Amino acid sequence: MVIKLEKVLISDEVDPKCVNILQNNGVEVVKNTKLSKEELLAEIPKYDGLIVRSATKVTADVINAGTNLRIIGRAGTGVDNIDTEAATRKGVIVMNTPGGNTLSAAEHTCTLIIALTRNLGAASMSMKEGRWDRKKFMGSELYGKTLAIIGLGRIGKEVALRMQSFGMTTIGFDPIVSPAESAEFNTESLSLEEIWPRADFITVHTPLIPQTKHLLCDATFAKCKKGVKVVNCARGGVIEEAALLRALESGQCGGAGLDVFVEEPPKDYTLAKHPNVIATPHLGASTIEAQTRVAEDIAQQFVDLAQGKSLFGA
Numbered sequence: 218m219v220i221k222l223e224k225v226l227i228s229d230e231v232d233p234k235c236v237n238i239l240q241n242n243g244v245e246v247v248k249n250t251k252l253s254k255e256e257l258l259a260e261i262p263k264y265d266g267l268i269v270r271s272a273t274k275v276t277a278d279v280i281n282a283g284t285n286l287r288i289i290g291r292a293g294t295g296v297d298n299i300d301t302e303a304a305t306r307k308g309v310i311v312m313n314t315p316g317g318n319t320l321s322a323a324e325h326t327c328t329l330i331i332a333l334t335r336n337l338g339a340a341s342m343s344m345k346e347g348r349w350d351r352k353k354f355m356g357s358e359l360y361g362k363t364l365a366i367i368g369l370g371r372i373g374k375e376v377a378l379r380m381q382s383f384g385m386t387t388i389g390f391d392p393i394v395s396p397a398e399s400a401e402f403n404t405e406s407l408s409l410e411e412i413w414p415r416a417d418f419i420t421v422h423t424p425l426i427p428q429t430k431h432l433l434c435d436a437t438f439a440k441c442k443k444g445v446k447v448v449n450c451a452r453g454g455v456i457e458e459a460a461l462l463r464a465l466e467s468g469q470c471g472g473a474g475l476d477v478f479v480e481e482p483p484k485d486y487t488l489a490k491h492p493n494v495i496a497t498p499h500l501g502a503s504t505i506e507a508q509t510r511v512a513e514d515i516a517q518q519f520v521d522l523a524q525g526k527s528l529f530g531a
């Protein structure tokens with residue numbers, strides 16, 4: 218398949234390498250990250266291609282207004298901000314860059330696991346407030362503990378490999394990855410019902426789809442060990458926020474590391490402010506390396522498509 222690609226709009230902050238690759242291949246590029254919804258609707262008919270990160274909401278009306286639009290690229294993994302059904306109806310290709318963020322997201326997850334087990338958030342806060350609370354922040358070792366990884370794809374696997382070096386046992390669930398595949402990275406594949414009572418830590422690495430929404434809720438927290446710690450660097454809503462707050466309050470959950478929220482930015486900061494929560498503002502992919510990779514990947518994929526090479530992504 219060859220796509221005519223003469224003019225591309227980049228409407229979110231994407232590394233400059235993206236512009237360079239497209240321009241070096243003869244594509245005219247306009248980068249404008251300040252467009253309002255109305256301005257985007259007025260601009261989009263001028264372009265064959267649109268590149269976004271997560272800020273631009275590529276809704277059905279944007280896609281329908283794009284009379285020349287042939288391809289939408291997401292510099293990142295999740296395509297939640299793109300109406301893929303509307304794109305399919307209009308024959309517009311949607312591409313993502315599934316591999317570029319993997320290591321950064323995995324490292325951020327590990328950072329939160331380590332920070333949680335040694336109370337780093339609250340301990341650091343107490344020092345900033347001028348207190349020397351040595352007795353208050355007794356931690357636990359990761360050595361010998363069990364980490365449950367829900368979602369054993371690219372990121373889940375990298376988290377497993379890294380946390381094994383701390384002496385953690387990794388178990389996991391993924392309906393797509395076979396037990397033989399997860400055994401290759403020393404992770405025992407189990408059913409969710411087997412996982413809940415065994416886990417000391419749970420980290421989720423799934424998209425938010427009907428099957429994963431509120432995977433951790435009152436009913437599943439109740440099946441976990443008291444004091445289980447949870448991490449979400451995937452998508453807000455995989456862990457039900459109200460249930461998490463209840464579990465933190467009762468002590469059923471001993472701490473949470475949260476990089477993602479149902480609403481971003483959240484209107485309600487109660488969870489983020491909880492003393493046993495370490496929260497970051499969706500920074501999993503926010504590294505120089507990941508942003509360079511996804512920018513290069515999406516530009517190269519556009520160029521490959523324009524030159525009739527093979528397709529990638531969602």
Ligand code: MLT
Nearest residue numbers: 270271293294295318502
């Ligand atoms: C992704 O889907 O790639 C990550 O959540 C990070 C981002 O939004 O760019």
